[in-house]
Amino acid sequence: MQRRNFLRLGLGAVVLGLAPLSVMAKNYREELPEVWKIKNKSDKPDDLSGINEAIKAIFGTDKVEEGKIELYKTPDIAENGAVVPVNFKTEKASRIALLQNANPEALVAIWDIPELGIPDYGVRIKMAKTGTVVVVAEIDGKLYKASKLVKVTAGGCGG
Amino acid sequence: MKKLIITATALSFAFVSANALQEVAKIDVKDVCKVEKVGAPKALEVAKKYNPEAIKLGVEFKRLGIKNREYIKALEEAIKAKKKETVVKYKSKGKEKTKKFDTNFLAERACKFAVRALQQVNEAEKTWRLAVPGDGFKY
Amino acid sequence: MKKKIIASMIIGSFALLSAGSFNAEAEKDRKALTEYFVKKFADRKNASQYFPYTPKEELDKNFKWGLKPEEFRLGSYAFNKGGRAQYEEIIEMPPYEDAIDEGKELYEKTKFKNGKSFKDCFPKPEIAGDYPKYVKGKGVETLTTAINSCLKENGEKPWKMTKGKMAKLEAYFAAASREAGKKVNIVIDSKEAADAYARGKKEYYSQRGYLKLSCASCHVQGAGQRVRNEYMSPLLGQTTHFPVYRLKWEGLGTLERRLKGCNKDQGENPHKPGSKWMNELAYFMAYMSNGLPVDGPDVRK
Amino acid sequence: MRIKAKSKGDITEVKAVLKHPMLSYDQAKAKGKEPNFIVYINAKVDDKIVYEASTSQFLSKNPFIKFKFKGNHKGKEIVISWIDLKGNKKEGKAKIK
Numbered sequence A: 001m002q003r004r005n006f007l008r009l010g011l012g013a014v015v016l017g018l019a020p021l022s023v024m025a026k027n028y029r030e031e032l033p034e035v036w037k038i039k040n041k042s043d044k045p046d047d048l049s050g051i052n053e054a055i056k057a058i059f060g061t062d063k064v065e066e067g068k069i070e071l072y073k074t075p076d077i078a079e080n081g082a083v084v085p086v087n088f089k090t091e092k093a094s095r096i097a098l099l100q101n102a103n104p105e106a107l108v109a110i111w112d113i114p115e116l117g118i119p120d121y122g123v124r125i126k127m128a129k130t131g132t133v134v135v136v137a138e139i140d141g142k143l144y145k146a147s148k149l150v151k152v153t154a155g156g157c158g159g
Numbered sequence B: 001m002k003k004l005i006i007t008a009t010a011l012s013f014a015f016v017s018a019n020a021l022q023e024v025a026k027i028d029v030k031d032v033c034k035v036e037k038v039g040a041p042k043a044l045e046v047a048k049k050y051n052p053e054a055i056k057l058g059v060e061f062k063r064l065g066i067k068n069r070e071y072i073k074a075l076e077e078a079i080k081a082k083k084k085e086t087v088v089k090y091k092s093k094g095k096e097k098t099k100k101f102d103t104n105f106l107a108e109r110a111c112k113f114a115v116r117a118l119q120q121v122n123e124a125e126k127t128w129r130l131a132v133p134g135d136g137f138k139y
Numbered sequence C: 001m002k003k004k005i006i007a008s009m010i011i012g013s014f015a016l017l018s019a020g021s022f023n024a025e026a027e028k029d030r031k032a033l034t035e036y037f038v039k040k041f042a043d044r045k046n047a048s049q050y051f052p053y054t055p056k057e058e059l060d061k062n063f064k065w066g067l068k069p070e071e072f073r074l075g076s077y078a079f080n081k082g083g084r085a086q087y088e089e090i091i092e093m094p095p096y097e098d099a100i101d102e103g104k105e106l107y108e109k110t111k112f113k114n115g116k117s118f119k120d121c122f123p124k125p126e127i128a129g130d131y132p133k134y135v136k137g138k139g140v141e142t143l144t145t146a147i148n149s150c151l152k153e154n155g156e157k158p159w160k161m162t163k164g165k166m167a168k169l170e171a172y173f174a175a176a177s178r179e180a181g182k183k184v185n186i187v188i189d190s191k192e193a194a195d196a197y198a199r200g201k202k203e204y205y206s207q208r209g210y211l212k213l214s215c216a217s218c219h220v221q222g223a224g225q226r227v228r229n230e231y232m233s234p235l236l237g238q239t240t241h242f243p244v245y246r247l248k249w250e251g252l253g254t255l256e257r258r259l260k261g262c263n264k265d266q267g268e269n270p271h272k273p274g275s276k277w278m279n280e281l282a283y284f285m286a287y288m289s290n291g292l293p294v295d296g297p298d299v300r301k
Numbered sequence D: 001m002r003i004k005a006k007s008k009g010d011i012t013e014v015k016a017v018l019k020h021p022m023l024s025y026d027q028a029k030a031k032g033k034e035p036n037f038i039v040y041i042n043a044k045v046d047d048k049i050v051y052e053a054s055t056s057q058f059l060s061k062n063p064f065i066k067f068k069f070k071g072n073h074k075g076k077e078i079v080i081s082w083i084d085l086k087g088n089k090k091e092g093k094a095k096i097k
Helices: A002-008 A049-059 B002-013 B018-025 B040-057 B068-080 B103-131 C002-019 C024-040 C044-050 C056-061 C069-078 C081-091 C097-109 C143-153 C165-179 C191-205 C215-219 C255-265 C276-288 D025-031
Strands: A064-066 A069-072 A084-090 A095-100 A107-112 A117-125 A131-139 A142-150 B085-092 B095-102 C133-135 C139-141 C244-246 C251-253 C298-300 D002-008 D011-017 D038-045 D048-055 D064-070 D077-084 D089-095
Touching (some): A049 A095, A049 A131, A069 A131, A084 A095, A084 A142, A084 C081, A107 A117, A117 D048, B040 B068, B040 B103, B068 B085, B085 B103, C024 C069, C024 C191, C024 C276, C081 C298, C139 C191, C139 C276, C143 C165, C165 C251, C191 C215, D002 D089, D011 D038, D048 D064
Antiparallel strands (some): A084 A117, A095 A107, A095 A131, A131 A142, B085 B095, C244 C251, D002 D011, D011 D064, D038 D048, D077 D089
């Protein structure tokens, strides 16, 4: 059903398998349906076990080095957990995944970086509580990450 | 000039019996609302007497999403039925909700809320200008 | 004490009579309030006098000092750097833009059953800075109650005063006012209007609710202090940017919606939107921002 | 859908807001509704993909995306499309300034 809709968009054929750099459209909801279900394991903001499990499921390894990718304009204290701005950039990457341990499941999004893509992206995410945001980039077949603790409190007075 | 003073005074008393405000000025909530001493029914009587005046003045208290009139209504039933627990029914964002309280505790709260609401009106008469930059508030 | 109050009222009314202008007290209040806030946020050096409970590190790192009066339209984002950065991120693509378009539709396309339209009540949309207004025989009208008066006078049902269509139409009025460079322009030109202002002022500074807080406790003396994770915004500039898209609401709301929330937080059964109490409170509040640019709609926590 | 796209020098920058309630499983349960959220987004210029994301329930309501890609594409059209969990799809277009 989803696939049919997807084709109707006229995006061309879906590439099966895990080609590292996709020239054609790739929907990870279909490619890797199980990774979206990986749970965070505890309430602790520094427990990254669920995140690491998801990283392994997406990239095939959880060997990740710090660096080469940067999280920026991502708050220390969120104005509101429903709208947390997250920005990240790296010089080049084939794939990037954004994860956190502030919600029941760990994975937020996966980007395939197209040929013309410049991996300097921003999104706004939901965080149900204080937690760590992790961004992982696949660069020349290796994984690099950046992480940041974002504090979330019940936001806003009155009404 | 006189008229101005009269209007100012009349405003705050217009819709409420000045008596209630004068009465509460002499009341010590720790006496009249102390359930240990006066018992829950007496405390409720005090709440029932003054809360309607607070409503008229637009100063009724509300806590945990529950208006004092809702505390009082639930207390009336609980005290009549001699129940140790009072179940308060109230509305929050259009939804019917309930919350349980110890009856004695709640009677004291409802009483204090009713009296304090009116006492604060009296106090504000004397204090409000002290908070106004340029009037009584030095900065 | 009482003597002092009476004395100051007498002085106040003398000034009123001799100047022949009914806004003398309001003007004096506005100037003092502005001066107070400018002083309070002037620099780090005097900060501990105004913010005795705020950790030093926070004053060093998270506060912007040297604020000009116009900057207070940003509320707590005027001084709170961390919040300001997120605010700026969000208004890169503000979540209220659709509401402005929908509000414009409501203004231009709504036809009343009697054939008239909003344009008959409000010939121009750039009117957000002119409200609340004292209307002879009616009392204070906020933009919200004025819109409902328009509906009722034309045989239509009034709208909900806190959100939805009301907030959208106001978003359009505010955006049009901002685009036209309009400023807050609250008029007090009669004895009745001055009395309404005085009542609003008194309510603003009166402690109420089980928490015994006045509006001023948080938004004059308390402005800039933090309660849990909430920086309290200054009264100056507070009404300039409504309606507001609040992250907490995930939607747009009117000034009335916000005031109701504030009143509830004081521990009081909140006064109703459209009530005389709320209209007069808003009249006082808006006067304090007289001369500041209209800056709605905007985004807040 | 609101799209702002701008080419400056050799880089094109895009900001977009997609209209969607983004009801997560938890939110849906609390509201007694069915969960639904955008699961896939892409952007194309000249029929070529310039941005591609697979997304989850944890993007905020009315998701905001910001991205960059190579080349000056002034005057061309950018097309952003999305699909949600239930298979609904939407497309938005804007001229690159």
